[in-house]
Amino acid sequence: MPDTENSVRAQNESTSDVDYYRVKAQSTLRQINSMKFYLNPEAINQFDEADLLARMEWINSVNQAFDSAQTSLERLDFAEISSDHRIEFAEAFMDVKAKLNRGLAAHRKSQLPASNVANLTSIDLTNNADLSFRSRKPRFPNMEIPRFHGSYSEWPEFLATFNTVIGNDDELSDIEKLQYLRSSLGGVALETIRSLEPSNANYKEAMNLLVNRFDNNVLHFQAHVQAIFGLKGVEKGSSKGLRELSDCMNSHLRAIRTLATTQQILDGLLIHIVTRKLDQRTREKWKDDLSITELSTWDAMESFLEKRCRMMENLDHALVTQTPGQQESTTTKLRVVFDGSAKSTSGSSLNDLLLAGPTIQQKIFNILLRFRFFKVALCGDICKMYRCVRLSYPDDFLQCIVWRENSREELSVFKLNTVTYGTKPAAFLAIRAMH
Known part of the structure; x- marks a missing residue:
């Protein structure tokens, strides 16, 4: 009771x-x-x-x-x-x-x-031709x-x-x-x-x-949202400090309610919280993509984070391009390959995460033995065999190259859609596709 x-x-x-x-x-x-x-x-x-x-x-x-x-x-x-x-x-x-x-x-x-009023009417019209003549102070x-x-x-x-x-x-x-x-x-x-x-x-x-x-x-x-997160906390249960906090908070809330809907306010608060936790480069990239006339939505931030994650993951798994042979030679063809064993920031390489696949072609002994059965032997070669085999989605995202001509340009990401020499399962994939 x-x-x-x-x-x-x-x-x-x-x-x-x-x-x-x-x-x-x-x-x-x-x-x-x-x-x-x-x-x-x-x-x-x-x-x-x-x-x-x-x-x-x-x-x-x-x-x-x-x-x-x-x-x-x-x-x-x-x-x-x-x-x-x-x-x-x-x-x-x-x-x-x-x-x-x-x-x-x-x-x-x-x-x-x-x-005093008369003194104020003496205006130099030669230097101020567009001033209207007034006889009042x-x-x-x-x-x-x-x-x-x-x-x-x-x-x-x-x-x-x-x-x-x-x-x-x-x-x-x-x-x-x-x-x-x-x-x-x-x-x-x-x-x-x-x-x-x-x-x-x-x-x-x-x-x-x-x-x-x-x-x-x-x-x-954005200024009101930043001000809200910048409000000082109340120390030692001060009634004055609590009143100041309450008045300031209400003032900012009244202001942003005239600028945005409830959903836009919620999105703005979430975006501000997440933005403060981003690294400097990602934060700058997000600000570069902001509209100057429309409030950002959480959907836009979510989409940005997803794209940024994929780009950085591709960067971690991007393989170093090499050009085997003598690069100064004018007769040797240039062949682009991957270093599938290059370590990423995680300490693992792409080849560490891939399986080589079983050996499905005949053993070399059997192939050589067949040359003894006939008087004439025919052999052939498939030109650029690996490049003739297309990879399926989403495995092709593991074969990306990050490239730019100089340090002032934005990074570009290129994706190779076919089997690439230098990756662990390349031989198996090509031979399996031929079978």
């Missing part, structure tokens, strides 16, 4: 927590939506800078409260992870924050002395655009935030947007557009360069 009561009590507590966090998340969502509809141009014009900053601080606290409540709710009720609550809140949050930023910029501009509002350094997993959030706050603002010129963009970049992202001079035309060029470089769902997916 005590166990049953404890179980019922734990279940009731879990249900109570779900209800609490759901109500908490819905409450913060209603608050941000109320602020969104309240902040019309007339209301914003009535605020001074202190009012705008206070509301900016308030919506940031509401954002943190919603994220905490929604994350706890998703942990208790997995169905919440696929809901649209986060998207709805994010849209309302960015709308409110953009309105406050614009209001703050307009207020600060109105407080500038007229002389370029706006640099106090925005919190995330700084982007080139991480593929951070690109979607950066692009969405930048376009919401800056890119879609019709009151800003393209050259002003380009300056905002430069100030929001760092690392390899900034290097991508560093060579572009500040001009109206180069803003679109800069955005195209960044999109072509970083807007790739396959790379976004």
Whole structure:
């Protein structure tokens, strides 16, 4: 009975927590939506800078409260992870924050002395022919655009935030947007557009360069998967560490659910695990074959591994080609043979694994004796006898040659389909086929 009561009590507590966090998340969502509809141009014009900053601080606290409540709710009720609550809140949050930023910029501009504004209108049009003449100060509002350094997993959030706050603002010129963009970049992202001079035309060029470089769902997916496997473990039962692990994991899972199906996510995780265990050469070969536009499937990885295994097995069993006789001679024909006794990495040769077969031709004594029975003896020769006998599948895969003209070329594999001189059962196979 005590166990049953404890179980019922734990279940009731879990249900109570779900209800609490759901109500908490819905409450913060209603608050941000109320602020969104309240902040019309007339209301914003009535605020001074202190009012705008206070509301900016308030919506940031509401954002943190919603994220905490929604994350706890998703942990208790997995169905919440696929809901649209986060998207709805994010849209309302960015709308409110953009309105406050614009209001703050307009207020600060109105407080500038007229002389400062006039000084900003002196633009050298001879060196900047494509700059539009403006009599107002370029706006640099106090925005919190995330700084982007080139991480593929951070690109979607950066692009969405930048376009919401800056890119879609019709009151800003393209050259002003380009300056905002430069100030929001760092690392390899900034290097991508560093060579572009500040001009109206180069803003679109800069955005195209960044999109072509970083807007790739396959790379976004791979970056999130790598980040998941790179999460630090929780040390000494730390509640803070456990919270960070949970929040980071949920963040990456939400992101990859927007990029792939459940099956694609499973395939991606398996591929990442297997790839980390491959040797460097095989891993590089796998990456060379990857599509840059479509997510890889486990079927593709399985097929790649099978082909790679066969190629390496053939490499282990490949026999060294030799050319008997004097190679410098111009009259002696060149004859390609196998060294069937060459040892592979396993320590065994192909001939060690093959059977020679029984002797089925007549003994030499009987053959010589027949020359005594007749006055005339006839003898003949089958030209290239071994090459006249075809091997059956899959035994022909044991007769492969790995070849390339130089060390810079990819290895090519050639398969000999007929009996080859130098292998242990060659004589038996040829004579058996003749019989």
